[in-house]
Amino acid sequence: MITIKRFSSTDTDFKAKLDALLAFEGAQDESIDRTVADILADVKKRGDEAVIEYTNRFDRLTAKSMSELELSHEELQQALASLPADQRAALELAAQRVRVYHERQPLQGWQYEEQSDDLKGTMLGQKITPLDRVGLYVPGGKAAYPSSVLMNAIPAKVAGVKELIMVVPTPNGERNALVLAAAALSGVDRVFCIGGAQAVGALAYGTQTVPQVDKIVGPGNAYVAAAKRRVFGVVGIDMVAGPSEILVVCDGKTDPDWVAMDLFSQAEHDELAQSILVCPDAAYIDRVYASIEKLLPTMPRQEIIRTALQDRGALITVRDLDEACAIANRIAPEHLELSIADADQWVDKITNAGAIFIGPYTSESLGDYCAGPNHVLPTSGSARFSSPLGVYDFQKRSSLIRVSQTGAKTLGRVASILAQGEGLPAHAKSADYRVES
Template sequence: MLSIHRLDTSAADFQSVLRRLLAYDASQDESIERATAEILLRVQQEGDAALLEYTRRFDRVEAESVAALEIDRSEWLAALDKLPQDQRAALEAAAERIKRYHEHQVTQSWSYTEEDGTVLGQKVTPLDRVGLYVPGGKAAYPSSVLMNAIPAKVAGVPEVIMVTPTPDGVRNPIVLAAAAIGGVDRVWAIGGAQAVGAVAYGTQTISPVDKVVGPGNAYVAAAKRRVFGTVGIDMIAGPSEILVICDGSTPPDWVAMDLFSQAEHDEMAQSILLCPDAAYIEAVQQSIDRLLPTMQRADILRTSLANRGALIKVKSMEEACEIANQIAPEHLEISTTEPERWADLIRHAGAIFLGPYTSESLGDYCAGPNHVLPTARTARFSSPLGVYDFQKRSSLIKVSQAGAQTLGRIASTLARGEGLQAHAASAEYRLEPSDTKA
């Protein structure tokens, strides 16, 4: 039997055990931080030359110029044409669903006019350029290309630049095909911290972007953290998480496989079940033990579930929701007969999957909502990636002559209270002579 944590909320030490289970050491490896800092500094100072050197060193790709590392659109289209028909159809169907969902997120500019003619409002504009990082080589994440590129294009971003490493010159065809479907504008065969630096700072060949999004290894994460402020970033993601709230009505095998779906990502992923039915929890344990040996990534699953997984007996469904809010998971499945009832009690979750037929994996690929979600309890204060991450807002203020008389007196009083004479005078100059202060 797999040694997965079995917890009970009635135990005196439950909260302390849960805190230890949820704890994730996000401290950065000093060697990675030092190496990343050096790479970014050299790319910032030397541009193309540093980028070419690091591409030779880390990806074993020789190029006479950075321009030679750009992957021509004809190659993406050729990759798309060569895809097996079922893969192409699946990518196109997922892209259409993702586009349709994100179109509902578009924010429009607005304004209103006050009685004295003063106009106040908000102007919404897209970012000019976005950099999308996509792991390359043997790793293939076409779904991440779609989830990052499509919201940016729906937001109206004119140029989405994709960077993806090509170790030993291996270019992943399904990733290039996804770039063609997702509306990417240019693709560069570069990766690692040096690619993040190139799109953040710009080089002689690559123009800088306004925001960097997309998943990557520890060096990519460290680089995104360091360039934040020069550019925006989506988030620094931790290990993947799934929390399943179940009332015992879902087939145990389904729930076991849902727990597997996140545990298979890596050994640090976290899968937790909350249920008030002890017999059902035992049935899920039996399903885990029976199904685990059949899985291709059984070793990763075993380590992930043993170290960070848990089957937790709760007193009630209400308590399950309370604990779910405490955990604030990336993915929350409410696998019950009345999922909407319990969803009303949830305040913190990256994405909420309602009902037994809504497996988390559907959200990862094709349901429509974004699969880039807050992890490590950050769902308490942050949201999934969306169109709003690629739009920005500017305040609009047009004060009428009449409005300047009212607002000017208010501003003057407040400015003088703060000891800022020029602020006060700036407002007072616009007052009518009879209203001007002595």
């Protein structure tokens, strides 16, 4: 028997129960942070030598030089060619769908000319340019995620990033063919078989062999996350990701086995993952619970799922679907399934979610692999103010300002008045010179 929290929106202490459910202590482990700080400092100081030393120690390798840790384009293509036909076809289709979706995201800047007589000839706008070089961290060894390669590398290439450097640890020399094949399909430029904080440090500071990047993206363990936090500011990072989350809003008409498995799909990530069902039908929630008990013993990762559901999962009864959507907005989940027969009419009710899966046939797992939208999503309620990874994360925007002689007189007077009000006379005089000319 599995114990999952069950409560109702009509409970007098509902808010307290929901707050307790959502509370997550993401404080960093001090010992991890100290270790990471030391590794980063050493990589910054000694470069390749330190990277090789830590890689040999942590991944149990015997590399003598960085050339032994860099893969050639031929090796990536060989990995692609080695895949079974069904795996290659699936990977290629997923890559195509991810690329097509991201190609629809805006790539161009804009500008406009002022039309009034006193500003004629003045142009304002925005120039969008891709980042020059990006680092992609990919987990390696048995925890291999080719989908992460596609989701991080393809939007970077669509954005026009000139050079994409991938790092992936290979414990005991174990190289995952799917990951390398995904790199080949995604247009990754260079691949280094290094991981951990030392790989993040190499990307952030640059070494004799690994070029310094402008931004680091991609998931990793606690040491990688700590390293990304520490190098932020030297380089950009994508986000500080928390545990995986799914919230299913259901009308009580979906097959309960489907919903149970959808809850499992996130719970199997790790013990801190969160899976929540919200439904106005208490009898249906009973059926989902019965499906959970029936299906859990069939799951290879059942102990991880069990722990996640017992510690951070919940089955919540609500008054109606309107209230369910309001609670969804309060939670702001990473993944939100609207498992509702007429789901389209409820989408406008949702304002906070990383990704919205519309209708009972749209399982979250499709979004993870091949639907097309990015699976790198905001977690821990950050969907209230942040967005999925996209082309825009690999671009930077510059404001364009060209002021005509006429415009300088009109705007200069305004700027001068405001600058004097702020006590910045040089600013005011700089504007006044153009007015007086």
